[in-house]
Amino acid sequence: ARFSTELQSDKSVEDQFALCEEFARRQRYQIVGHYSDHARTGTTLHGRAGLWRLLEHARSGRFDVLIVEALDRLSRDQEDLPGIYKRLSFAGIDIIAVHDGKADALQVGIRGLVSTLMIDDLKHKIRRGMTGVVSDGRIAGGKAYGYRPVPGRPGEPEIETAEADIVRRIMRQYADGQSPRDIARSLNEDGIPSPRGTTWNASTLNGNEGRGYGILTNPIYAGEIVWNRVRMVRDPDTGKRISRPN
Numbered sequence: 473a474r475f476s477t478e479l480q481s482d483k484s485v486e487d488q489f490a491l492c493e494e495f496a497r498r499q500r501y502q503i504v505g506h507y508s509d510h511a512r513t514g515t516t517l518h519g520r521a522g523l524w525r526l527l528e529h530a531r532s533g534r535f536d537v538l539i540v541e542a543l544d545r546l547s548r549d550q551e552d553l554p555g556i557y558k559r560l561s562f563a564g565i566d567i568i569a570v571h572d573g574k575a576d577a578l579q580v581g582i583r584g585l586v587s588t589l590m591i592d593d594l595k596h597k598i599r600r601g602m603t604g605v606v607s608d609g610r611i612a613g614g615k616a617y618g619y620r621p622v623p624g625r626p627g628e629p630e631i632e633t634a635e636a637d638i639v640r641r642i643m644r645q646y647a648d649g650q651s652p653r654d655i656a657r658s659l660n661e662d663g664i665p666s667p668r669g670t671t672w673n674a675s676t677l678n679g680n681e682g683r684g685y686g687i688l689t690n691p692i693y694a695g696e697i698v699w700n701r702v703r704m705v706r707d708p709d710t711g712k713r714i715s716r717p718n
Contacts, residue, residue, distance in 0.1 A: 518711020
């Protein structure tokens with residue numbers, strides 16, 4: 473069993489287990505183990521402790537059949553899913569999806585391709601929705617220091633007065649010729665928490681001008697909404713998401 477994000481519920485795993493257990497009982501299988509990944513994407517094998525444990529147990533012959541609700545619970549990647557299938561087949565283990573039956577090479581290939589296309593399609597739909605948000609003059613990105621979200625008004629933050637005073641202080645000190653390092657030190661000396669709740673440093677203020685990060689370089693403080701500066705891609709070797717400038 474698997475679910476993708478922290479916004480989903482652990483109950484999803486319980487429901488998947490219940491479905492698979494009922495199927496196993498109907499087939500008169502003996503259940504010898506449960507494997508799950510909580511809040512883990514199916515687009516990479518990295519960070520999938522439950523899946524790696526499953527593959528380890530498969531190699532040692534702990535089970536003969538693997539039951540899943542659907543093949544995308546194993547993986548949504550068109551490279552990884554056939555790899556899992558190949559390893560389980562080598563171990564003499566059948567994969568049975570409750571709704572689709574015993575998996576074969578053709579089904580695995582098609583499911584992997586369809587899942588990949590669905591993820592790409594979802595990205596396009598999210599992007600389209602965010603474009604509409606920006607076209608309405610609202611903010612499609614995350615929270616900026618000095619602003620707070622307003623319940624029921626997505627993309628229309630209001631000024632956080634206490635933080636806004638800090639932003640103005642930073643701008644004044646910088647305009648007076650103080651370096652970002654000196655400004656950060658004065659904020660720390662006054663016990664003011666940084667945007668991340670830790671200590672201030674020069675990079676918090678300088679950020680990255682090309683990407684609009686940092687208090688001194690973020691155009692939102694000049695009343696400008698800049699969107700689509702970067703895109704996120706996943707490194708297939710590490711599984712980590714990295715940003716690339718557009």
